[in-house]
Amino acid sequence: MTTFPERLKSLHSTPERVAVTLQFSNTDDLPITVDQLLRGASPYAGALAKAGIQPGEVVVLILQHSEVLLYAFWGAILHGAIPSIMPFLTEKLSPERYRADLSALISVTQPAAIITYPEFESEVRSALQEGDSVRQVIITNQVETSTELDFDSLLGFQRKPEDIVLLQHSSGTTGLQKGVALSHQAVFNQLNAYGKALTLNENDVIVSWLPLYHDMGLIAGFLTPILLGVHLVLMSPFDWVRAPYKLMQSVSKYRGTLSWLPNFAYNFCAQKIRDRHLEGVDLSTWRAVINCSEPVRWESHQAFYEKFKPYGLKLETLQVSYAMAENVFSVTQSSLGSIPAVVELDRETFMSERVAKSPVDGRPAMKMMSSGRPLENVKVKIVDANGNAVADRVIGEVAIQSDCMLTSYYHRDDLTQKAFVDGWYLTGDYGFMVDGEVFVSGRKKDMIIVGGKNVYPQDLESLTYEVPGVHAGRSVAFGMFDEEQGTEDVVIIAEVNSEDPAEQQKVADAIRLHVTKNSAIALRYVKVVDSKWILKTSSGKTARSANKEKFLAELTRS
């Protein structure tokens, strides 16, 4: 077994190999060799040492898509510190909320240092409090650009495989309270098993636009290629969302072989890329595009395939994985080179009896796509409410066991203990199995997944209560699947006292703005209603599913 620093050192045996090519919207692509990566990273290790940061302490990185983000991350690793990448403040987010989220993260995670840009220093300092854990704010322009590479002086080489190597935080207020702590060993166990499932080899080229503060971006689109010696072509999510065709152009230019996308991106690319941006594009080298991190839709694969078939895309390139940060990343993977299994089900028994039966003639059927089979180091079982395994085709909670599980939710032993029952990690996802294939069908918790980002309805509802005119307990948030977009849309319904349409419009606008500025999502559907619209349970709690049904019924009637 090895550690990240040991692996980096062995990769340095081919110093001139290009490890990463960074892409930007306005400047030329920037190839970074293994040697440059390590020489760029080592000054960050030095800066952390000089600042008195000890190996094993957490360092939060608040940096955008850049060379510096790469160097700071691997510098922290070489020093033996535990890096955690925090999303950068965007135009849409309110700075006050960002500061509050950062303070919340600091209070739970207790980082010893934060690394950021000079322009952002005052923002970071304003989130710090007297007596908190942060001893140093390291400013990127004060770190040397390159130093001699002296492996012997780097403290990261004293780390053991079972030590924590990094933390992953998911987005959203609730997510920030839970840093997923992973060990060197867990990450390598995942990479070895996953690499095998993907038949990953030195000729592969991974092309990614995914943000590094999510597991899909961090593991599949960053650590996998770098630690396994595969060329990574990396662009910024902010550039991609404005120019999704750049993914195809990059695959064509660098002869990309693998990419990961959340389901909505298949629809987004199929609908929004103009043919003129695809002139001369050749996608025939792409051997797997893996759908992951939100419910997978067969229809989305079809749309994507039809759009890009003329450019050499093969149907068997479209693949599926079921993944989560707690298992480092992938739990299951469809078999590369063949088309993921799709089952047809009787809709009614699926909904009412929670069984995935074959369709009955004359009754509505539905198609579900498999997420593939468990990796060789992962066991999956489907359990009922008492934790007992259920038969094939019966829906239950997905439970997993593997040698690549999280060490803990960092500083949250309460949550870590609750997550495991008899040595099995309960995922909170519902699903069923058919002949060893895992189908994920829903979620136990009221979590909403919008474009691959997880948000909690209770967080969104709390935000609406901060809007003047909306009273606590009088709004409800839920997700509604949007067929065209291939992902969920968030709906918020809020009661106000006024029946004046102009006043209601004002409150609706204020809610939309406030939620958009203070959460990871952009809110589209806001409905302001008269008092007594929202259905409550007998105990006075808001019944989200009942309110969703009422909203959908009104929507179809209108």
Add this chain to the structure above:
Amino acid sequence: MTETISSLATFIASKILKQPNRAITADESLISSGLIDSFSLMDLALYVEDTFGVRIEDTELNADTFDNLTQLASLIESRKA
């Protein structure tokens, strides 16, 4: 110009905000206020191209290029010419 603004306003209210009755004033900020998110900016650019035959490049999809309907309509008019 007025027609351009009203056509844009209708598109944004019905397709992006999903509130067809929502009035959008000519000087209301769209991007910096968070009314239009980055995913919807693409939709707006495609609509402008299909309706007015004017291209807005992806690097221009930000509040510095246009942030309200008056600015967007002027951009469209200037490129039509």
